[in-house]
Amino acid sequence: MTTIKGATKKSMLDNVMQQFNKTADSINLNPNIRKILSVTNNEIKINFPVKMDNGEVRVFTGYRVQHNNALGPYKGGLRYHPSVDAEDTKALAMWMTWKTSLAGLPYGGAKGGIQIDPKEFSIQELERITRRFTYALGENIGPEHDIPAPDVNTNEQTMAWMADTFMSTKPSSERSRNQHVVTGKPVGSGGLEGRNRSTGYGVYLTIKLLYKSRGESLQGKKFIVQGFGNVGYWASHFLSQDGAIMIAVQDAQATIINENGIAVQALFDHSKAVNGSVKGFVGAKEMDSDLFFALPCDILIPAALGNQITEENAYSVKADVIAEGANGPIDTEGEQILLRNGITIIPDILCNSGGVIGSYFEWLQNRNGELWSLEEVMQKIDKKLSEAFYKVEGFVEEGEIDWRTAAYILAITRIEIAYNHRGIFP
Structure with a gap:
């Protein structure tokens, strides 16, 4: 996985606490529940x-x-x-x-x-x-x-x-x-069946639904991916199947680009053969890693580690949409710059939740002694994640707020309701 040269290392805990406190303030979260969740x-x-x-x-x-x-x-x-x-x-x-x-x-x-x-x-x-x-x-x-x-x-x-x-x-x-x-x-x-692709599929699906809500398809959309492991590969696989074009990929060893398009499966086969790296792929040329986020594109998928986009490099991002395949790839200062520049961010707790949704169905399958086909599994994941997407979208439109704020309000409110119903022991 990649870390960006020159990026400031900010605590991910600082980020998540800032996000939590912002949401708690906005919904007037019960102070006792706030103490518990903090x-x-x-x-x-x-x-x-x-x-x-x-x-x-x-x-x-x-x-x-x-x-x-x-x-x-x-x-x-x-x-x-x-x-x-x-x-x-x-x-x-x-x-x-x-x-x-x-x-x-x-x-x-x-x-x-x-x-x-x-x-x-x-x-x-x-x-x-x-x-x-x-x-x-x-x-x-x-x-x-x-x-x-x-x-x-x-x-x-x-x-x-x-x-x-x-x-x-x-x-x-x-x-x-x-x-x-x-x-x-x-x-x-x-x-x-399908658990291995569920996180990447979720990244693809949330991107697809976002563009669908704008009346657009993925055909011809150009995307770049940071991290070409399980999540990055499967997201790229489904996006390319839907007509989107992968033009650049970055991992810990190299950053590669081909503005005419990189063949997703060929790159995956290459990375498997060379210990998981995109370095040396013949279908693209290497470029300066520091310039990766500045590449003009429609979609940027950070699918590596946290704190990759910060106030030091967020200003250079040229994407229209950022889909957070990784957890916490953007720090709070970087996010403010991106939002001011009109970039839509599909937050991690929504964008990459296909993995935990898939895990839930595996857990149920084991628990209940059932066996589902790949088609059944993907339909279940699609339905569950689409429901979450449309709830968040509704909050975004109703409150005229960004996607992360809307997602956090929905998530934390559900937990608050549970505590209000059950009370605090003793």
């Missing part, structure tokens, strides 16, 4: 030893932050990245609370990760790291308590190891009832 319920830090292939023992640091569960079990991804720390994990957990609420799911929000670069380890070492971390988490996760999913640098194999480890700690009579402790598993191990 902090996390649980913050778990685990240092755990793992034996490496050469016999050396290394100690790793893992985190699981559970922000709020007023609407249901904690839900959120697990990432493997050197930048993983307690503060960013808290921010990501809070964003998950808003995301699941906005989508109308019976979940709260959580996030976790291990502070490693997975490229430095063998597949056998990654398996041992994952299993040891899962074992160390113990009862802090569970199918009705906290349900991890894939995130940055984790995938269906990671989830299969987690599920197997967790299930192995249970009596044999209970193991099958714990299969949905994680989502994003391989289809052959209880996973959901």
Whole structure:
């Protein structure tokens, strides 16, 4: 994943708290509920030893932050990245609370990760790291308590190891009832058809619906993508199928451009063959990475890490629409510049919520002992995400406000209603 040269590193927690406080002020949020939502319920830090292939023992640091569960079990991804720390994990957990609420799911929000670069380890070492971390988490996760999913640098194999480890700690009579402790598993191990594409599909769908509301199609629209992992690839795949043209891609190793269009599948095949990078792709030329956001285009999809667009580079953005494939890719100062320049931002808690919606259906499938086809799954995700989109759009038009403010108002209001109905124990 990419970080932008020269971009100021601002705390993602600062961003999410500014967004939350702005919304709380605008809706006169109950002060007691405001106190509850401004902090996390649980913050778990685990240092755990793992034996490496050469016999050396290394100690790793893992985190699981559970922000709020007023609407249901904690839900959120697990990432493997050197930048993983307690503060960013808290921010990501809070964003998950808003995301699941906005989508109308019976979940709260959580996030976790291990502070490693997975490229430095063998597949056998990654398996041992994952299993040891899962074992160390113990009862802090569970199918009705906290349900991890894939995130940055984790995938269906990671989830299969987690599920197997967790299930192995249970009596044999209970193991099958714990299969949905994680989502994003391989289809052959209880996973959901289409889960791997659900986040990217959601990015595509929200873009499509936005242009549809303007009376426009995606045909001929030019888009650029930062990050060409699972989310960036699938969003690009669906956009190109609908007639949009990918003209530039940026990852941690290179930024490439072809103003006549980059073949999405060919680039994906190339990146798989060269350890996940777009560098060296023959169908495009390399360009200065610092100029990526300044490229003239219709759609910009930041699908890498947080805080990529800041007050230092937001002024250069030429896109008409920004679709947040990543969590928190724009800081609050950068966003104000973009909004003043008339750029529409589809916020992360709406734009990339296809992933957690897909996770919800996998969880239901496991829980109820059902099996759905790919077509059925995509129809379910489409319906659920479209409903959320149109609710936010209605608030945008009614209140003449930006999309993030509208999404936050809807998400936090739903949680406030739950607390008002239930009260605060004791």
